[in-house]
């Protein structure tokens with residue numbers, strides 16, 4: 001028996017989907033650039049202090065990374081179920097992980113470019129400059145945020161009863177993320193019971209991590225890295241082991 | 249707590265197994281030597297859906313269905329809307345868990361080892377549409393890769409398939425710019441992309457195609473059958489089943505009403521023949537009386553002012569031929585023959601449950 005890793009396969013499929021997505025530039029520009037940059041300017045000018053502006057930058061980058069990962073994965077799945085392409089995938093001898101990763105990886109390059117544009121804008125308009133090391137740290141953290149939110153969209157997409165239910169749920173999750181997750185403000189300003197709730201959500205830890213990296217304060221952010229890695233592992237185990245993608 | 253098998257299992261999700269033929273493999277269409285035995289063996293398959301509304305009974309979509317398909321055999325699954333055809337196909341394709349029963353694809357158990365079983369099949373889901381933004385070539389290549397065609401083989405395999413399905417001209421056009429019929433053809437191309445497929449599952453592959461495209465799909469199906477694939481298709485076009493299928497299976501309410509070759513199913517019909525008379529207006533009154541006398545006692549299926557259709561137990565019995573001859577001599581136009589598949593189908597699915 002001759003086996004070969006499906007990683008190149010996953011990357012190839014993601015590349016193909018990215019190429020397809022790039023043919024439709026309008027929504028991409030809006031989703032990846034206009035919206036996050038707009039929020040950065042709007043909120044960044046509302047608050048005065050540099051520390052707050054830094055938190056707004058962290059929030060914009062995070063939300064963009066996580067939102068895209070969650071909503072577009074769920075929406076893609078809803079669409080694939082509608083067109084029966086999901087059934088076609090299920091009938092191929094690949095793991096659901098290949099499907100999930102190929103959808104998510106499609107968004108990753110755009111997410112990183114978008115984060116870079118946010119960092120540039122923050123430097124130009126708010127004077128938030130970053131050392132090369134901090135920049136590397138930001139992108140490494142983003143990858144971790146990306147993997148730690150990997151399965152949420154898939155969960156919504158896999159268990160959504162209909163394309164409409166899936167899309168509604170994905171948008172709801174996105175709105176919850178935007179309004180209630182402590183990404184634009186530090187988690188420490190939340191009153192206690194809420195704070196505990198917030199710590200159960202990967203983005204909170206992403207926010208803690210990114211703020212640490214960008215401000216350059218504190219030592220090695222082991223705790224947030226550990227928690228985010230734990231979430232990442234959870235999704236991989238869940239999609240790879242627990243999920244049966246055959247309909248019950 | 250998790251042992252090495254746990255990690256081995258996780259790692260295995262990043263691998264695609266690649267068994268079977270090697271470099272000398274002639275490719276998708278020139279299939280390597282087929283293993284003996286049926287490509288599909290379904291036994292006592294049952295599938296129940298939850299009730300449509302609370303308080304109602306669960307929907308029994310497949311009720312103890314058994315079906316065996318051998319290499320080089322085309323089986324058409326027929327039946328009215330909601331008969332359970334797609335439910336059957338979706339279970340065989342590994343998309344839906346059976347409630348009960350067993351499914352073996354090329355000898356591999358679909359429930360116990362879905363990934364191995366899926367390597368041996370290709371499917372076109374009902375009413376599916378390929379990714380609109382991708383080009384034809386990109387889409388077919390993607391599916392080919394998912395089915396284990398290596399990166400190196402993919403380009404030539406895809407070109408070969410596109411040529412064969414007459415898609416070469418549109419190979420680099422986005423799929424959404426193609427007509428609906430051509431999009432179906434793209435799906436068929438993708439279904440052919442598996443290099444070790446033994447079983448093709450086509451859920452209404454020609455719905456919405458023009459007659460020419462439909463015939464070209466038939467041509468492909470026949471070619472694949474001749475190469476030894478087993479093919480299970482559903483259709484609402486009875487002439488399609490008649491033209492393609494070695495066997496037809498007629499379902500209603502999840503149960504098999506008839507199963508056999510087209511002639512067998514026709515013969516199974518209680519009265520094996522029909523006599524059709526036209527041009528009755530040309531007969532003299534005396535002749536017409538004589539005609540009616542000779543036909544007395546035979547069930548009339550339908551009639552109009554100048555024609556009638558009757559049931560005969562055996563249209564080729566000497567007595568039937570004799571009647572036909574004498575009617576022709578009197579100036580009527582007579583057609584004797586077995587009912588078409590459509591006649592049998594309608595008689596079967598429209599008959600009261602108790603009679604079947």
Ligand SMILES: Nc1ncnc2c1ncn2[C@@H]1O[C@H](COP(=O)(O)OP(=O)(O)OP(=O)(O)O)[C@@H](O)[C@H]1O
Pocket residue numbers: 297298307308309327328329330331332333334335336374
């Ligand atoms: N996902 C589902 N949940 C609940 N009931 C379902 C589901 N899918 C199918 N059914 C029911 O099962 C029965 C068989 O449906 P199926 O789609 O298999 O029929 P079909 O023979 O393919 O019909 P058609 O010719 O219209 O495609 C129908 O009564 C249908 O309502």
Ligand SMILES: [Mg+2]
Pocket residue numbers: 333334335374451
């Ligand atoms: Mg159907």
